[in-house]
């Protein structure tokens with residue numbers, strides 16, 4: 001893969017949580033798969049970020065990283081078009097993180113919404129500095145854009161601010177990255193909260209058809225609709241939200257019959273089950289194929305690491321020169 005062709009660069013990252021679920025697929029991965037056609041993509045499995053919460057329990061990290069790489073590839077990320085790599089295998093991330101940490105005050109970091117949300121349970125120095133590491137992740141590849149949800153807007157602002165500060169204090173070195181907001185569907189889990197592995201309300205991509213059906217049967221629905229015949233309200237029902245992604249014309253095919261009561265919730269879930277399983281089947285097939293060829297997955301990660309290190313190494317040379325901490329003869 002040559003980077004001679006002029007394209008903008010995107011950095012995207014995801015914390016390794018093991019195998020991914022439908023919320024990850026529709027909330028991020030599908031978007032990344034589309035973006036790889038237009039941009040140089042660096043897809044980083046951010047294991048160092050995961051340590052801010054799980055620094056004691058690291059025994060499952062290798063498997064979580066591997067499973068995430070399998071799902072990236074199964075969902076359609078193409079290693080010819082994007083570098084898929086593990087953050088800690090590119091030590092320049094931690095180096096730039098340290099250098100950036102000199103340019104920001106502690107009060108600025110304590111005002112970050114993510115710190116405010118979790119400071120009662122996570123108050124380590126590493127967690128406080130999490131957005132600085134994220135800024136380093138982005139600037140290390142001189143990324144033009146970062147695909148994020150609105151909840152990450154403040155972090156991209158921080159990355160841009162750090163890039164600006166560095167450019168002003170030393171020498172223009174970094175591009176100022178921009179958030180790339182895309183409309184992503186709202187995906188809720190079985191308990192009507194955001195779909196998340198930590199809530200155990202999710203539908204993993206690795207589920208079989210039977211497991212998917214069982215999980216869908218447990219999903220929350222409109223509580224006023226107790227049985228077929230009762231009128232329901234599709235808006236806000238997590239099953240209807242999934243129909244909006246996986247069923248053609250849900251506003252005509254599902255919503256009216258829900259409202260009149262002609263459609264019962266079990267039948268509604270089974271229609272979704274069929275459509276969802278159809279959509280996930282190619283991903284599941286690819287998953288099985290990759291699990292039979294695990295060396296290929298590790299090779300993809302090694303190639304991605306080498307590409308990432310090359311770009312990151314060049315960037316760090318520029319950073320050290322700009323800061324006048326480059327101590328080679330010339």
Ligand code: SF4
Pocket residue numbers: 221222225232233234237238239240254258259263264265266268269
């Ligand atoms: S019929 Fe479908 S959309 Fe309506 S409340 Fe039941 S599960 Fe939700």
